[in-house]
Amino acid sequence: MPMNELLPAIMAFVTALVSIVATWLAVQEKDLLAAVLFSALQSTCYALIYYLLMAPDIVLVYLPVSVGILPLITVILVKKTERYEE
Amino acid sequence: MSDSLLLLFATIVVAFVINMAISLYGVFAKPSLVKKFIALTIFSDSINSFAILIGFRRTALGHPSIAVLPSPPQSSKDLEGFVKTAVDPLPQALVLTAIVIGLAVNMFLVGLIMLYRRYYGTTNIKKVRI
Amino acid sequence: MKLSDVVIGVSMTMLAVLISYLMVYGGLGPIASYSLRPLATSFLNYTYNPWNAVYSALSPEAVTAIVWDFRGLDTYFETSVLFIAIVGLVALFRGAGIAQGISSRGLSIIVKTSTKIVAPLILVAGASLAFHGHLSPGGGFQGGSFMAVAMVLIAITFSIEFLHQKGLSLSTLLTIRCVGLLAIAVVSVYLLIKAMLLGGSAYIFQNMIRMNSSYSMPSWFIDRPLGGTLFFFNLSESIAVIGGLTLGAILLLLREEELRAVIGGEERE
Numbered sequence: 001m002p003m004n005e006l007l008p009a010i011m012a013f014v015t016a017l018v019s020i021v022a023t024w025l026a027v028q029e030k031d032l033l034a035a036v037l038f039s040a041l042q043s044t045c046y047a048l049i050y051y052l053l054m055a056p057d058i059v060l061v062y063l064p065v066s067v068g069i070l071p072l073i074t075v076i077l078v079k080k081t082e083r084y085e086e
Numbered sequence: 087m088s089d090s091l092l093l094l095f096a097t098i099v100v101a102f103v104i105n106m107a108i109s110l111y112g113v114f115a116k117p118s119l120v121k122k123f124i125a126l127t128i129f130s131d132s133i134n135s136f137a138i139l140i141g142f143r144r145t146a147l148g149h150p151s152i153a154v155l156p157s158p159p160q161s162s163k164d165l166e167g168f169v170k171t172a173v174d175p176l177p178q179a180l181v182l183t184a185i186v187i188g189l190a191v192n193m194f195l196v197g198l199i200m201l202y203r204r205y206y207g208t209t210n211i212k213k214v215r216i
Numbered sequence: 217m218k219l220s221d222v223v224i225g226v227s228m229t230m231l232a233v234l235i236s237y238l239m240v241y242g243g244l245g246p247i248a249s250y251s252l253r254p255l256a257t258s259f260l261n262y263t264y265n266p267w268n269a270v271y272s273a274l275s276p277e278a279v280t281a282i283v284w285d286f287r288g289l290d291t292y293f294e295t296s297v298l299f300i301a302i303v304g305l306v307a308l309f310r311g312a313g314i315a316q317g318i319s320s321r322g323l324s325i326i327v328k329t330s331t332k333i334v335a336p337l338i339l340v341a342g343a344s345l346a347f348h349g350h351l352s353p354g355g356g357f358q359g360g361s362f363m364a365v366a367m368v369l370i371a372i373t374f375s376i377e378f379l380h381q382k383g384l385s386l387s388t389l390l391t392i393r394c395v396g397l398l399a400i401a402v403v404s405v406y407l408l409i410k411a412m413l414l415g416g417s418a419y420i421f422q423n424m425i426r427m428n429s430s431y432s433m434p435s436w437f438i439d440r441p442l443g444g445t446l447f448f449f450n451l452s453e454s455i456a457v458i459g460g461l462t463l464g465a466i467l468l469l470l471r472e473e474e475l476r477a478v479i480g481g482e483e484r485e
Contacts, residue, residue, distance in 0.1 A: 056353035057279045057280075057353045057354075057355065057358070060345065060353060060354060060355075060358035061357050061358055061361065064358075064361035064362050064364070064365045065361055068361070068365040069361070069364070069365065069368075069461060069465070072368060072465065073464075073465065073468055076468050076469060077468075
């Protein structure tokens with residue numbers, strides 16, 4: 001099987017597994033600042049999957065919204081409320 | 087071509103479904119408002135991903151291409167070749183709208199959580215007796 | 217592990233299994249088939265079709281043509297939903313403004329110097345995305361969001377009081393947002409007003425020549441396609457988005473001393 005057809009499949013496989021691990025860690029974590037970082041990691045993996053699914057307009061909206069603005073306002077929220085849940 | 091593409095597909099679809107289930111568990115079972123907010127954003131991203139998945143296609147030979155013409159077509163044959171390999175553009179337009187509306191609602195939600203904390207003193211919903 | 221956690225976990229697992237079952241047997245429609253749906257074929261055929269210009273949008277980018285021409289009303293209402301959310305945020309924090317006397321120095325000098333190098337690059341990249349949205353992937357929201365991220369970066373490293381001194385107060389940002397919305401409204405009814413003054417008929421959100429009306433926006437600019445209203449919509453949308461998102465982020469960054477007098481209560485450690 002030629003490499004240029006196998007490589008997107010391998011990239012999608014690895015990225016999907018990393019996103020599952022990142023989501024599980026984000027939901028389990030007690031330190032809310034670390035949970036925000038795991039959520040940003042999951043958004044980066046999703047942006048790579050959208051690129052492999054041939055949707056470049058979505059990647060250009062998703063990156064500043066989900067890796068830029070949303071973790072920013074969540075970190076402001078964590079700073080102004082409590083850092084550790086419970 | 088077809089069975090490596092099938093491997094790509096199966097793992098991406100499995101990842102979207104499992105992420106949706108885990109984040110929905112996070113919305114229901116965790117008592118902190120900020121954790122519920124983070125899990126809600128992950129949930130809405132996974133749901134938007136289903137819509138983008140529907141637009142994908144396979145081609146009999148070669149690869150599918152993005153829905154953009156590289157240069158203005160000179161004849162009708164170029165246009166037919168473009169239609170034979172391009173991905174569906176309509177779900178991408180709808181998901182664009184959905185992402186922007188989700189951002190608007192999430193920004194408002196963050197302001198509400200800040201005021202909730204200032205009024206009740208805590209963001210743990212089990213400690214609040216209304 | 218409490219009983220309620222276990223029950224929620226089991227029901228989420230059943231939900232995941234049921235949705236996979238639904239997708240395997242074709243409940244969401246055919247996924248990754250070899251042929252496109254007829255609606256998608258029609259959109260791809262008519263996005264740049266000079267031989268059938270009555271149905272076409274004459275822009276090489278299919279997604280931008282769908283967003284601003286074929287389904288322009290969806291985008292118009294989505295912009296107004298974003299506007300209503302920003303207005304709601306302003307109403308929640310009403311009465312609070314950036315205080316005049318607090319002098320804040322921002323972050324350290326290393327961060328300030330590297331921001332002075334990086335932030336203009338991000339602004340230029342965002343403006344470039346907004347300008348060529350009708351020729352390659354890009355557009356109004358994409359460019360506006362990039363520029364908003366750069367503006368919030370500047371607002372954090374230098375302080376928000378510094379931005380206020382330079383003239384970028386809360387009411388200025390709201391004015392920028394409203395100017396962008398006004399530009400969208402003017403471009404959308406431009407051909408209609410021109411037809412009412414000169415005779416003939418036209419439609420709202422009209423881009424090119426249609427069946428009953430012979431008015432059209434310019435579709436070629438010196439040597440490359442200009443998508444008609446798509447170019448102007450992209451520019452005004454990027455201006456509107458940069459104003460709105462920066463305003464939302466700065467409202468959430470306001471300090472406790474400024475908010476305490478207005479909202480009451482205090483932040484407890």
